[in-house]
Amino acid sequence: MFFGETAINLDAKGRMAVPVRYRDDLEVACGNRLVLTYSAFDAGCLWLYPEPEWERVREQVMGLSTFNPSHRSLQRRLIGSATQLEPDGNGRLLLPVTLRQVTGLEKRVVMMGMGQGFEIWNETVLTQRRVEEEKEIQEKASDEMAQLVL
Numbered sequence: 001m002f003f004g005e006t007a008i009n010l011d012a013k014g015r016m017a018v019p020v021r022y023r024d025d026l027e028v029a030c031g032n033r034l035v036l037t038y039s040a041f042d043a044g045c046l047w048l049y050p051e052p053e054w055e056r057v058r059e060q061v062m063g064l065s066t067f068n069p070s071h072r073s074l075q076r077r078l079i080g081s082a083t084q085l086e087p088d089g090n091g092r093l094l095l096p097v098t099l100r101q102v103t104g105l106e107k108r109v110v111m112m113g114m115g116q117g118f119e120i121w122n123e124t125v126l127t128q129r130r131v132e133e134e135k136e137i138q139e140k141a142s143d144e145m146a147q148l149v150l
Contacts, residue, residue, distance in 0.1 A: 002113030007123060010107055014100050015092040016120070019111060023091055026050060036099060036120075037082040040074060044103050044125030046095070047078075049117040054082070095120075 006019040018026065026032055030050035039045035049057060061078050064071035085093050095105060108123040121129075137145075 005112040014095045034085045044122040046120040053116045
């Protein structure tokens with residue numbers, strides 16, 4: 001299970017170093033075979049999955065009926081735009097230029113462990129998002145959230 005966040009600088013070629021604390025776990029979980037795609041929900045964010053977890057997600061998304069336009073949109077966003085990645089010898093991932101451009105990933109990004117995978121955020125977008133979420137979370141807490149003991 002992955003958790004925590006790390007601020008990372010992209011180099012001029014669009015490479016980011018995988019935080020050292022995740023490297024051994026990724027080697028064990030997937031032999032460093034990863035899949036990168038757009039977030040289904042958030043602009044300014046990419047999802048990075050170990051390949052076995054990605055296969056589970058891919059099967060669920062592709063199991064949706066293609067007769068529903070929303071399903072096709074989700075399939076294009078997640079499956080059609082996905083790309084396989086492996087860290088280079090220095091533990092860096094080359095993020096494809098198209099995915100970087102659409103999400104606005106430039107110099108500063110934040111990599112967040114989110115359980116079975118990661119989110120990679122434009123640092124500015126994430127900061128703005130957190131301000132918005134902080135305002136909303138008190139007002140819009142679900143019944144399930146209200147039951148949590150944190």
